[in-house]
């Protein structure tokens with residue numbers, strides 16, 4: 001561990017961007033700065049072999065600029081594989097805005113951000129992520145057409161979060177089928193960490209099916225609201241990761257499966273919406289497999305949102321969106337089976353398929 005930290009620190013000094021551990025042959029990284037609106041944003045374009053880089057914008061109060069760079073690099077890479085495995089003709093990109101979405105987000109700041117997106121002439125297309133609402137994308141739409149996730153009355157496909165939640169639910173059911181022999185979640189205990197846009201909708205599906213739902217969030221008011229609405233139990237223990245549940249569903253931020261938490265998990269399945277759940281894809285994917293914890297790869301099961309926004313570009317409707325999202329069940333089962341047959345982590349099994357699709361397309365170009 002100490003050696004890893006030392007190595008990372010040396011790399012930061014010698015090659016602060018291209019040498020970053022999370023840098024993975026990204027095509028372009030754009031730093032956007034505007035003094036008047038206070039905008040400090042980074043757009044990461046990982047790969048555009050399959051199409052324009054599409055991915056949401058996250059507004060977050062990062063503890064350092066370094067964390068923001070790291071996040072956008074990891075998130076944009078994840079988008080490349082998400083679109084590839086879902087069969088969409090999209091590349092991977094993502095943007096982060098440094099700041100508190102509750103106090104620092106203004107229409108002027110969002111429009112200025114939209115102008116930066118516009119300057120990339122469609123190579124990057126944005127959408128919402130943590131800290132963003134459909135209304136913010138409507139504001140961005142005032143200055144650029146390179147935005148999705150806009151409201152339905154403005155011709156968009158609307159808020160992608162309920163579709164994302166439906167896809168996660170499908171992926172979770174497939175994982176249950178694989179692990180428990182049945183996809184019926186009635187009576188299964190599921191801890192949903194983060195009950196924001198996606199988490200709440202997932203809680204709704206789960207409680208309708210009769211699962212025993214536990215919820216955890218840093219926002220106490222939301223906990224009480226969601227608990228009342230869906231009869232979900234608020235998880236009060238200090239340690240979320242050692243909760244004695246059947247399924248852990250991370251729906252807050254990424255990297256919750258890391259060196260500190262991985263030995264504490266008691267859940268049999270990990271299936272949630274958060275992007276980049278594994279702090280170290282390779283290492284933690286393998287450890288989960290060794291521990292017998294079935295991990296449904298995040299970029300595979302949380303693709304509902306991108307399917308929804310892709311519909312805006314391709315012009316298909318709700319029925320097709322739901323069918324494609326429902327299909328996450330089948331793809332998840334295939335990948336879990338393939339990981340088992342090939343004795344590799346589920347993350348690696350999913351990654352291989354995504355990478356192969358990109359390599360095949362590259363050969364044709």
Ligand SMILES: NC(=O)c1ccc[n+]([C@@H]2O[C@H](COP(=O)([O-])OP(=O)(O)OC[C@H]3O[C@@H](n4cnc5c(N)ncnc54)[C@H](O)[C@@H]3O)[C@@H](O)[C@H]2O)c1
Pocket residue numbers: 128129130131160161162164193194195196197198199216217218219222251252253254273274275302303305306
């Ligand atoms: N919205 C989508 O369509 C979509 C699509 C794919 C992936 N995702 C990913 O799913 C996750 C959730 O997205 P969202 O749109 O619901 O975001 P959101 O901002 O609406 O909700 C996030 C929730 O997590 C809570 N939270 C933050 N830190 C926490 C912590 N340490 N412990 C517990 N709760 C915490 C917040 O209070 C909030 O309620 C994100 O990682 C996002 O990148 C979202």
